[in-house]
Amino acid sequence: xxxxxxxxxxxxxxxxxxxxxxxxxxxxxxxxxxxxxxxxxxxxxxxxxxxxxxxxxxxxxxxxxxxxxxxxxxxxxxxxxxxxxxxxxxxxxxxxxxxxxxxxxxxxxxxxx
Amino acid sequence: xxxxxxxxxxxxxxxxxxxxxxxxxxxxxxxxxxxxxxxxxxxxxxxxxxxxxxxxxxxxxxxxxxxxxxxxxxxxxxxxxxxxxxxxxxxxxxxxxxxxxxxxxxxxxxxx
Numbered sequence: 119x120x121x122x123x124x125x126x127x128x129x130x131x132x133x134x135x136x137x138x139x140x141x142x143x144x145x146x147x148x149x150x151x152x153x154x155x156x157x158x159x160x161x162x163x164x165x166x167x168x169x170x171x172x173x174x175x176x177x178x179x180x181x182x183x184x185x186x187x188x189x190x191x192x193x194x195x196x197x198x199x200x201x202x203x204x205x206x207x208x209x210x211x212x213x214x215x216x217x218x219x220x221x222x223x224x225x226x227x228x229x230x231x
Numbered sequence: 232x233x234x235x236x237x238x239x240x241x242x243x244x245x246x247x248x249x250x251x252x253x254x255x256x257x258x259x260x261x262x263x264x265x266x267x268x269x270x271x272x273x274x275x276x277x278x279x280x281x282x283x284x285x286x287x288x289x290x291x292x293x294x295x296x297x298x299x300x301x302x303x304x305x306x307x308x309x310x311x312x313x314x315x316x317x318x319x320x321x322x323x324x325x326x327x328x329x330x331x332x333x334x335x336x337x338x339x340x341x342x343x
Binding site for chain 1 (some may be wrong): 266271275
């Protein structure tokens with residue numbers, strides 16, 4: 119247990135569906151991250167939030183929409199996804215964003231049909 | 232550009248020692264991380280090096296040479312549960328931002 123939880127652990131959705139991924143951290147951290155992990159590719163940073171404010175969006179398509187209502191919770195809203203979006207989506211948190219160690223959740227394995 | 236290289240796969244025997252290398256070419260350097268990731272699970276933090284030298288933590292040690300852009304993770308007294316992917320990540324500078332650059336990971340198989 120790393121102190122970061124994610125739900126659901128597995129998700130299968132059609133291209134026309136709308137779903138949301140949830141992440142919660144119990145570490146008292148101020149920064150939260152969404153990553154995409156695909157086979158044979160390095161971890162891809164998608165979004166960064168620091169004190170609930172989005173500080174990075176790495177050219178992520180608008181079909182992925184993040185939401186951070188407070189420093190402990192992070193959501194990723196999904197709509198009209200493509201099959202190539204199938205991947206493991208990891209949430210992480212850290213005390214700050216400048217030089218602190220990131221702690222990861224177990225991820226959501228997403229399959230888009 | 233930003234680049235991190237590590238071997239794709241390694242195999243070792245239970246009880247042995249294995250060294251996983253990582254070389255990097257990044258703009259700026261603000262520390263190097265090693266993470267362990269078992270299949271289907273979260274990457275878990277193993278070590279952090281920002282100064283040259285060896286950091287030892289139980290059976291795991293991590294070494295850094297900033298002048299050579301090189302690090303290694305040393306695993307001693309290997310156990311079957313050490314079979315996992317080992318990720319090397321460097322905190323580099325991107326303008327005013329610091330961001331983690333990740334390697335592809337090294338898949339380690341420990342055999343009996």
